[in-house]
Amino acid sequence: MSTPLLIAVLLLLTAAAFEFGRRRALQVAGSEFRTLHSLPRYYGSFTALWCALPALVLLGAWLAFEDKIITNLVITDLPASYQSLSEPELNLIINDLRNHLSGNVVSRELSPDMQVAAAHYGNLRATSEAALTVLFLSVAMLGMGLAWRKIAPDFWARNRVEAIVKVLLIICSTLAIFITIGIVLSVLFESIRFFQTVSIFDFLFGLEWSPQTAIREDQVGSSGAFGAVPLFAGTLLISVIAMLVAAPIGLTSAIYLSEYSHPRFRATAKPLLEILAGIPTVVYGFFAALTVAPLIRDVGNNFGLEVSSESALAAGLVMGIMIIPFVSSISDDVINAVPQSLRDGSLALGSTQSEMIRKVVLPAALPGIVGGMLLAISRAIGETMIVVMAAGLAANLTANPLEAVTTVTVQIVTLLVGDQEFDSPKTLAAFALGLMLFLVTLALNVIALYVVRKYREQYE
Amino acid sequence: MLNQKQAVLLESPAQTNDVPPPAPAKIQEPDTKTVGRVTVDKPIMTTRNVDVYYGEKQAIIDVSIDIAYNEVLSMIGPSGCGKSTFLRCLNRMNDTIESARVTGKIELEGHDIYDKKTDVVTLRARVGMVFQKPNPFPKSVYENVAYGPRIHGLARKQAELDEIVQTSLQRAGLWEEVKDRLSEPGTGLSGGQQQRLCIARSIAVNPDIILMDEPCSALDPIATARIEELIDELRQNYSIVIVTHSMQQAARVSQRTAYFHLGDLIEVGETSTIFTNPQEKLTEDYLTGRFG
Ligand SMILES: Nc1ncnc2c1ncn2[C@@H]1O[C@H](COP(=O)(O)OP(=O)(O)O)[C@@H](O)[C@H]1O
Ligand SMILES: [Mg+2]
Numbered sequence: 001m002s003t004p005l006l007i008a009v010l011l012l013l014t015a016a017a018f019e020f021g022r023r024r025a026l027q028v029a030g031s032e033f034r035t036l037h038s039l040p041r042y043y044g045s046f047t048a049l050w051c052a053l054p055a056l057v058l059l060g061a062w063l064a065f066e067d068k069i070i071t072n073l074v075i076t077d078l079p080a081s082y083q084s085l086s087e088p089e090l091n092l093i094i095n096d097l098r099n100h101l102s103g104n105v106v107s108r109e110l111s112p113d114m115q116v117a118a119a120h121y122g123n124l125r126a127t128s129e130a131a132l133t134v135l136f137l138s139v140a141m142l143g144m145g146l147a148w149r150k151i152a153p154d155f156w157a158r159n160r161v162e163a164i165v166k167v168l169l170i171i172c173s174t175l176a177i178f179i180t181i182g183i184v185l186s187v188l189f190e191s192i193r194f195f196q197t198v199s200i201f202d203f204l205f206g207l208e209w210s211p212q213t214a215i216r217e218d219q220v221g222s223s224g225a226f227g228a229v230p231l232f233a234g235t236l237l238i239s240v241i242a243m244l245v246a247a248p249i250g251l252t253s254a255i256y257l258s259e260y261s262h263p264r265f266r267a268t269a270k271p272l273l274e275i276l277a278g279i280p281t282v283v284y285g286f287f288a289a290l291t292v293a294p295l296i297r298d299v300g301n302n303f304g305l306e307v308s309s310e311s312a313l314a315a316g317l318v319m320g321i322m323i324i325p326f327v328s329s330i331s332d333d334v335i336n337a338v339p340q341s342l343r344d345g346s347l348a349l350g351s352t353q354s355e356m357i358r359k360v361v362l363p364a365a366l367p368g369i370v371g372g373m374l375l376a377i378s379r380a381i382g383e384t385m386i387v388v389m390a391a392g393l394a395a396n397l398t399a400n401p402l403e404a405v406t407t408v409t410v411q412i413v414t415l416l417v418g419d420q421e422f423d424s425p426k427t428l429a430a431f432a433l434g435l436m437l438f439l440v441t442l443a444l445n446v447i448a449l450y451v452v453r454k455y456r457e458q459y460e
Numbered sequence: 461m462l463n464q465k466q467a468v469l470l471e472s473p474a475q476t477n478d479v480p481p482p483a484p485a486k487i488q489e490p491d492t493k494t495v496g497r498v499t500v501d502k503p504i505m506t507t508r509n510v511d512v513y514y515g516e517k518q519a520i521i522d523v524s525i526d527i528a529y530n531e532v533l534s535m536i537g538p539s540g541c542g543k544s545t546f547l548r549c550l551n552r553m554n555d556t557i558e559s560a561r562v563t564g565k566i567e568l569e570g571h572d573i574y575d576k577k578t579d580v581v582t583l584r585a586r587v588g589m590v591f592q593k594p595n596p597f598p599k600s601v602y603e604n605v606a607y608g609p610r611i612h613g614l615a616r617k618q619a620e621l622d623e624i625v626q627t628s629l630q631r632a633g634l635w636e637e638v639k640d641r642l643s644e645p646g647t648g649l650s651g652g653q654q655q656r657l658c659i660a661r662s663i664a665v666n667p668d669i670i671l672m673d674e675p676c677s678a679l680d681p682i683a684t685a686r687i688e689e690l691i692d693e694l695r696q697n698y699s700i701v702i703v704t705h706s707m708q709q710a711a712r713v714s715q716r717t718a719y720f721h722l723g724d725l726i727e728v729g730e731t732s733t734i735f736t737n738p739q740e741k742l743t744e745d746y747l748t749g750r751f752g
Contacts (some may be wrong), residue, residue: 263558341595345658348553349608349665350585359607364598 001133006059011230014052017144020049022152038158046157049164050147055140060168062132070124075252079113097121103220162373187438190431200227204431205229209395209406211415226429229435230397234405238316238391239380241401245320246376251369252326252352257328257403258335259357270332277325281385288318298403300411313401319386323376330372334365334452367451384409408437490524495739496729500528500716504699505550505587510564512545514556519545522564523725525718528671530699532691534710534731538746543703546720547671548700551587552580568668574587585612588662592674594654596643596646601638603655604646605629608665624664628696631697632660633690652683659690663698670694672702676709688713707747711735719743 001009022044036043051347071094075082082093097118100110110118118344139410151157195203206227257266293314300307307313339363346356362369392404393414415430473655489499490508497630499506502517502525512520518534520542527533527550529661547556548702552573554560566573573583596604605625608614615621625642629635640647646657655675662670672691676684691700691713704710710717711732719727727734738744 080479196652339595341591341593343598344553344556344591345595345597345661347556348551348584348589348591349611349661350581350583351607351611352581355611359599386748 001025001129003059003063004127006133006136009382010052011280012063013137013140013206017051018044018048020144020159021151024148024386025157030149035158036151036153036324038161043151043155045161046164047144047147047151048137048415051144052138053164054143055136058139059132060126062135062460066132070121070128073124074117074121078117082113090427093117101125136170142359148208154455184438187431187435191435192429192430194428194432195426198224198429198432202226203228207397211411220254223241224425225426226432228408228433230395230435231406231411231433234312234391234395235381235398235409237312237399237401237405238407239320239377241298241313242315242320242323242380243373243377245317246323246327246380247373249320250324250376251331253324254328254331254335255357255362258332259353259361273328275323277324277329279322281322281383282389284318284322285385285389286444288314288386294317296402305402307402308404310390310404311402312391312405315387315391316401318390319380319383319447322383322386323379326376326379327372330375331365331369332454334368337368339365346426352456367454371448371450374444374451378444378448381444382437382441384411384413388413408433412437450452451452469524484520487677492524492725494725495743496526496726496734498525498725498728500526500531502529503527504529504569506565506567507549507681508565510546510549510562510567511557511565512542512549512563514545516558519723520549521723523720524564525725526729527701528716529699529701530636530695530697530700530716531716532695533716534703534714535703535718535720536705536707536746537726538711539705540722541720542723543720544673547589547673547701547703550669553584553589555580556724569580585665586667587669588661588665588669589665590655590658590670590672590675592679594651594658596644596654596657598647598648600643601629601646601649601657602642605660606663608661612665614665628660629657631663631694632656633686633693634660645730650683651717652679655679655683655687656690657692659693663694665671667698669699669701672700677705684709707735719746721746 018041019371022040024047025036025043026033026041033040074094074097075090076307082090085093093114096110097114099115100118101122109425188375203226206225207229208225208227209226210354212224226448261269291312293309293311296311296317297307297309310421320341340366342360346360347353351359385409387410391406391410393406393410394404395406395411396403398405412430415426473571489497492498492509496537505527506524507526509521510520510525511518523546525533535547537543545560547561548554549566550573554562562574568583568586575657597607599607602625606621607630609621609624624633626639629638632654638644638657646654655678659670660676676687679687688709691702694700700708702714702750714731716728717731718725719738719740721735721742727738727740729739734743735747738747
């Protein structure tokens with residue numbers, strides 16, 4: 001049976017196991033069903049879990065190793081002349097065999113030798129599938145049977161089920177952690193390879209970014225310059241512009257929503273504001289590139305300023321609009337968390353509402369607001385699409401918002417798009433940039449979370 | 461102190477504790493079902509036929525009562541009977557509750573406080589409030605007390621502000637305990653100290669009346685005793701309206717007592733009379749602990 005079919009069968013078996021377990025519990029308890037330690041459905045769940053989990057583990061392990069083992073078997077059984085082939089060539093052959101078996105177009109006619117090998121391959125696969133089917137179903141039945149036999153009135157099914165569920169939860173949550181660690185490590189290793197060719201000092205403090213390297217040995221010209229300062233400067237410039245837009249607008253709208261507006265208005269306005277965060281960034285991107293950037297250029301030209309058609313200002317403004325909801329939503333939550341008693345205390349002293357907000361509410365909420373801002377900044381730093389479309393690719397080291405700049409994320413994109421060997425410094429540079437970016441946003445997030453949490457504790 | 465006091469009363473120079481407006485020739489007893497005399501000879505505040513609604517629900521039903529100069533008036537009654545609600549009418553703190561609606565007439569020295577022309581900010585500077593749970597601002601002790609004088613511009617120089625802070629803390633009986641830690645956060649004081657800090661904070665703006673809503677219910681007996689003493693001293697300069705759950709407390713600190721029941725003001729009288737010889741069955745039942 002194929003894997004999806006196996007899983008479907010397992011689902012049916014599990015459902016049946018649940019029912020069997022439940023019935024069994026009621027049956028062994030007889031009329032004394034109150035003496036059962038746990039509710040009948042816990043006995044059902046227990047049986048179902050024992051039916052499903054071991055079988056699934058088996059399936060996973062089988063699928064993980066099946067391919068490797070079969071391939072190895074096929075290769076060892078190939079005629080002696082093939083044994084001496086290099087690994088890529090063998091891979092090619094195996095690929096041909098696979099394609100042949102699944103009826104796809106094959107790159108060349110199969111020789112008689114290969115025909116034999118293909119048949120062998122096919123046989124092995126069929127055997128494997130049959131073996132899996134038998135094993136899988138017997139494990140499921142066995143698990144179910146064992147669990148079923150354990151059911152007795154004094155069997156603590158509830159505790160067992162809870163324990164199994166807890167283990168499942170732990171596995172799922174650690175999975176996410178391990179995946180994150182894996183990503184970080186892979187970026188880290190590639191970065192280390194990069195730093196073997198380019199010194200980390202040049203990378204961090206170099207003022208010139210021009211990552212073109214020769215593709216062929218004999219090619220003349222660019223040997224590449226990997227000074228990341230212009231990229232970080234560009235990122236900083238755009239993030240600052242974005243925050244100049246988002247911080248005041250986000251904060252004032254949060255103050256209005258939480259302190260002044262009618263609850264009914266707030267109930268509609270807040271979700272609407274949050275929609276801003278849900279607009280795909282590519283939409284912001286073309287809004288920035290096609291609407292805002294030309295507008296800025298025209299206005300600038302009217303004032304006699306030289307504005308490039310892709311400018312940091314355009315990207316920053318639009319990015320600022322995008323992160324308004326981050327600032328406003330978190331600020332609003334934090335402001336709302338300031339206890340009513342403090343507001344009452346201030347009002348009862350004869351303060352006006354705005355005095356109360358300025359002198360009591362905002363100072364009390366400040367740490368949380370700062371935390372929200374930091375999260376928004378880290379979002380701005382990591383943002384790619386808007387900058388790709390609106391800020392340009394030129395790695396200018398400038399503080400002039402009217403010029404084109406480029407950012408870390410944009411360069412990562414351009415480094416990896418294009419035909420380069422995967423281990424050239426140019427592509428590896430992307431990992432180094434990614435690592436830096438990750439470290440910066442991680443630091444910002446940690447600080448932000450710390451600040452927000454500290455603030456929360458203050459009033460609990 | 462007198463100078464400061466006059467400085468607050470920006471609105472009408474005639475309104476001071478020391479020169480009450482001439483009392484009406486004959487005190488008009490309001491039309492009310494309350495037992496006992498609800499009026500006083502020289503009221504600083506009068507309330508007539510006050511109803512309060514939360515949405516459709518009526519929480520205060522036709523209450524009329526006066527508050528005299530330099531007296532402590534206690535309000536008692538089972539929980540949910542509307543004591544807090546009524547207290548919060550007196551400085552319009554009910555304005556902050558969306559659904560609350562107040563009708564009737566409440567006058568502070570002859571001025572209708574619910575009149576359109578009354579500035580609620582000035583009103584609250586004259587009628588201060590201390591809450592059930594101490595609510596010092598998350599600022600230093602000094603800043604907590606200086607908060608009111610700052611927003612009302614009561615001090616032109618730092619020295620004046622220092623002076624106000626010190627006198628207020630002294631009057632609240634907290635000075636000796638905090639004079640060396642004025643720059644420490646007010647939230648770091650003990651519960652009783654925090655509550656006295658809140659009292660000092662209201663005194664600093666020189667109110668005429670201080671409203672206290674169960675000011676001791678979050679405090680231990682020693683801190684409570686300290687505040688009760690303080691209330692008695694404050695009576696020299698202010699009128700105080702205190703809501704309390706403890707009948708002993710009402711008996712100890714107040715001169716007059718008002719008994720509320722389900723939104724009605726049942727009985728008002730001298731505290732000693734109310735406690736020894738209540739006229740109303742409901743009052744008697746409450747005082748003898750038959751419910752509440
Ligand atoms: N904000 C409010 N909204 C609606 N009803 C309220 C509100 N505050 C108090 N009430 C109601 O008004 C009545 C009086 O409450 P309150 O004045 O707090 O009583 P007390 O202080 O005497 O215990 C109660 O029935 C209470 O449920
Ligand atoms: Mg109350």
